[in-house]
Amino acid sequence: MPVRRLAVVGTGLIGASVGLAAKRAGVEWVTGWDPDGEAAAGAARRGAVDVATPTLAAALEGADLVLVAAPVAQLAAQVKAALAATGEETTVTDVGSTKTAVCAAAAGSARFIGGHPMAGGEARGPEHAKAELFEGATWFLTPTAQTAPERYRLVHGFVGDLGATPVAVDPASHDRLVALTSHLPHALANLLVNQAGATRIEGHEPLAAAGGSLRDMTRVAGSNPRLWTDIFLQNREAVLETLREHRRLVERLEAALAAGDADFLAAWIGEASTNRRRLLAEAFADPGALQRLSVHIPDRPGVFAAITQALGAERINIEDFEMHHHSPERGGELEMIVAGEPEAQRAAAIIARQGYDAVISPVLDER
Amino acid sequence: MPVRRLAVVGTGLIGASVGLAAKRAGVEWVTGWDPDGEAAAGAARRGAVDVATPTLAAALEGADLVLVAAPVAQLAAQVKAALAATGEETTVTDVGSTKTAVCAAAAGSARFIGGHPMAGGEARGPEHAKAELFEGATWFLTPTAQTAPERYRLVHGFVGDLGATPVAVDPASHDRLVALTSHLPHALANLLVNQAGATRIEGHEPLAAAGGSLRDMTRVAGSNPRLWTDIFLQNREAVLETLREHRRLVERLEAALAAGDADFLAAWIGEASTNRRRLLAEAFADPGALQRLSVHIPDRPGVFAAITQALGAERINIEDFEMHHHSPERGGELEMIVAGEPEAQRAAAIIARQGYDAVISPVLDER
Numbered sequence: 025m026p027v028r029r030l031a032v033v034g035t036g037l038i039g040a041s042v043g044l045a046a047k048r049a050g051v052e053w054v055t056g057w058d059p060d061g062e063a064a065a066g067a068a069r070r071g072a073v074d075v076a077t078p079t080l081a082a083a084l085e086g087a088d089l090v091l092v093a094a095p096v097a098q099l100a101a102q103v104k105a106a107l108a109a110t111g112e113e114t115t116v117t118d119v120g121s122t123k124t125a126v127c128a129a130a131a132g133s134a135r136f137i138g139g140h141p142m143a144g145g146e147a148r149g150p151e152h153a154k155a156e157l158f159e160g161a162t163w164f165l166t167p168t169a170q171t172a173p174e175r176y177r178l179v180h181g182f183v184g185d186l187g188a189t190p191v192a193v194d195p196a197s198h199d200r201l202v203a204l205t206s207h208l209p210h211a212l213a214n215l216l217v218n219q220a221g222a223t224r225i226e227g228h229e230p231l232a233a234a235g236g237s238l239r240d241m242t243r244v245a246g247s248n249p250r251l252w253t254d255i256f257l258q259n260r261e262a263v264l265e266t267l268r269e270h271r272r273l274v275e276r277l278e279a280a281l282a283a284g285d286a287d288f289l290a291a292w293i294g295e296a297s298t299n300r301r302r303l304l305a306e307a308f309a310d311p312g313a314l315q316r317l318s319v320h321i322p323d324r325p326g327v328f329a330a331i332t333q334a335l336g337a338e339r340i341n342i343e344d345f346e347m348h349h350h351s352p353e354r355g356g357e358l359e360m361i362v363a364g365e366p367e368a369q370r371a372a373a374i375i376a377r378q379g380y381d382a383v384i385s386p387v388l389d390e391r
Numbered sequence: 392m393p394v395r396r397l398a399v400v401g402t403g404l405i406g407a408s409v410g411l412a413a414k415r416a417g418v419e420w421v422t423g424w425d426p427d428g429e430a431a432a433g434a435a436r437r438g439a440v441d442v443a444t445p446t447l448a449a450a451l452e453g454a455d456l457v458l459v460a461a462p463v464a465q466l467a468a469q470v471k472a473a474l475a476a477t478g479e480e481t482t483v484t485d486v487g488s489t490k491t492a493v494c495a496a497a498a499g500s501a502r503f504i505g506g507h508p509m510a511g512g513e514a515r516g517p518e519h520a521k522a523e524l525f526e527g528a529t530w531f532l533t534p535t536a537q538t539a540p541e542r543y544r545l546v547h548g549f550v551g552d553l554g555a556t557p558v559a560v561d562p563a564s565h566d567r568l569v570a571l572t573s574h575l576p577h578a579l580a581n582l583l584v585n586q587a588g589a590t591r592i593e594g595h596e597p598l599a600a601a602g603g604s605l606r607d608m609t610r611v612a613g614s615n616p617r618l619w620t621d622i623f624l625q626n627r628e629a630v631l632e633t634l635r636e637h638r639r640l641v642e643r644l645e646a647a648l649a650a651g652d653a654d655f656l657a658a659w660i661g662e663a664s665t666n667r668r669r670l671l672a673e674a675f676a677d678p679g680a681l682q683r684l685s686v687h688i689p690d691r692p693g694v695f696a697a698i699t700q701a702l703g704a705e706r707i708n709i710e711d712f713e714m715h716h717h718s719p720e721r722g723g724e725l726e727m728i729v730a731g732e733p734e735a736q737r738a739a740a741i742i743a744r745q746g747y748d749a750v751i752s753p754v755l756d757e758r
Contacts, residue, residue, distance in 0.1 A: 164600075201600050238573070249657050290617070306599050346712070
């Protein structure tokens with residue numbers, strides 16, 4: 025039996041996007057409540073909920089499924105409140121980015137299944153909600169020994185209907201996974217930009233001399249201080265574990281450098297290359313075939329559109345691309361990823377006919 | 392007196408690009424030599440050198456300036472050879488990514504000035520050379536107390552003629568700067584992807600669960616094992632210094648997490664936000680005004696071109712953009728950066744007329 029009536033508790037970006045996606049998937053009635061009345065009204069205006077209720081109790085009334093999308097620090101309390109205010113007819117889930125604390129708060133309720141969609145982005149608030157937010161995203165679900173199977177099935181089906189791929193994992197493993205794949209990268213981005221920012225070298229500012237790698241690696245640095253303070257604290261055991269292991273690996277690298285151990289360094293970089301390939305394999309069928317085309321183009325409106333149009337007309341499939349402006353005077357650098365060397369050659373020929381010179385190189389360069 | 396005759400020693404990507412840029416800037420005669428005869432011939436075919444000489448001596452004959460663009464491990468020997476084979480009429484410079492060792496090898500010669508252009512990219516070999524490679528790039532020069540001022544002036548002018556911005560720094564400071572802004576980020580990318588790759592959590596592969604931050608932060612991981620082994624070893628003192636400081640900062644973060652110190656974490660993330668803003672200020676006039684537009688578009692040829700064309704026709708200046716494909720079925724996410732909220736609103740309205748929904752959010756989100 026699918027979800028017919030959904031209650032969304034917390035109607036920010038994620039909650040309101042769930043509302044939009046649920047309605048698109050055919051859920052009959054979506055209620056929404058938010059302690060911030062303006063956020064609830066915004067979700068209603070956006071069509072993400074059929075009604076913004078003035079109280080939590082009114083939102084929960086008659087719901088098959090309650091989805092709690094509160095900030096991580098308020099999650100446990102909201103889930104407890106939702107369980108307390110509902111009965112056997114209602115299943116409760118959440119979308120918090122850590123799972124141990126909220127699952128503990130549910131205290132073994134058969135009606136609760138923790139969840140965490142790997143989607144979001146920089147925007148916040150219901151005005152930025154979109155039904156497509158979860159398409160293709162992994163959505164972790166953390167059933168426990170107490171979870172009733174039919175309730176798990178309900179949430180599993182619901183998440184799939186939103187376009188996401190449900191992946192079951194126990195709460196503690198989930199928190200270790202996100203510590204490693206999300207919280208550690210965030211921490212390193214902050215550490216790196218702060219180390220560069222705090223250092224002066226004979227009057228030179230490292231941040232002014234930064235190349236592309238520092239810019240790429242600090243993209244998430246400094247984002248949402250309140251949200252991230254809570255995430256780090258909520259998941260501090262798992263984050264501490266990854267930081268300790270990271271520090272151990274740094275020490276091993278230091279020892280190899282101090283010893284001038286070229287063999288270690290080459291093997292270590294080679295291992296990174298293999299792991300990078302595995303990472304890309306999640307997004308691309310054959311990462312080894314990926315080719316990068318780099319084109320220097322002038323900063324004039326229309327040049328870029330002309331190139332993409334010409335590629336589109338010839339049905340070149342561009343997997344990914346980026347453009348970085350140097351300056352209005354000097355133009356910018358367009359980088360496109362295509363699959364396969366023949367496709368790359370074909371794209372380069374089309375670009376050459378537009379009067380520009382494309383340089384092809386493999387994405388995975390392991391020489 | 393500008394450079395009229397240039398000798399390029401090592402005609403790979405950088406050497407051949409210098410040749411192209413020099414010829415574009417009006418240098419009369421460019422010779423090239425490479426221990427790999429095929430690389431020298433390739434540079435000649437590409438028009439990067441007027442002649443590929445069979446010997447180093449023939450390339451150096453009569454040169455005003457010798458530019459050594461050898462791999463970092465061979466740099467010191469090649470610079471010594473170039474100085475030994477030339478006389479007072481010839482100035483020698485290099486493009487190596489570390490400077491202490493090569494400056495030491497030049498042994499206080501008044502005719503040598505170390506150099507390092509902050510440009511390159513993933514491609515290698517003369518076939519990928521381009522005259523625009525150095526436009527807008529910082530080009531470090533490392534004059535010493537022994538450097539003759541008129542020779543410094545010659546190299547300074549030459550580098551500016553290539554389109555780069557010369558920045559003087561002493562060799563040791565240069566190596567500390569690049570250790571912090573380039574070698575440390577590279578090391579952290581390798582460490583991060585290897586830690587994620589080496590961990591299994593209850594059967595789950597962290598690399599399979601990776602979000603965008605891990606992918607962004609490991610972009611340079613595993614690249615060019617031979618080149619990077621040499622770079623790390625050449626600059627090991629400075630790299631060790633940055634790694635030790637990094638480890639100290641990790642320990643401080645661990646202590647704050649263990650103590651549950653929310654104030655520390657919030658201040659630390661806030662500091663990262665300020666530093667990220669300073670980093671972006673190098674590329675953008677007013678980073679605080681930058682707005683991100685996110686648009687979900689179907690994976691059909693032409694959609695993307697239509698959007699960029701419409702923006703181009705309305706003279707919207709796109710500062711940067713990226714597109715990441717989810718899949719052929721689900722389309723992808725287009726992200727564009729524009730300066731100023733009014734410009735972002737105007738762009739969103741144009742995109743809405745194309746039938747797509749653009750979500751606007753500030754690039755620097757410091758709430």
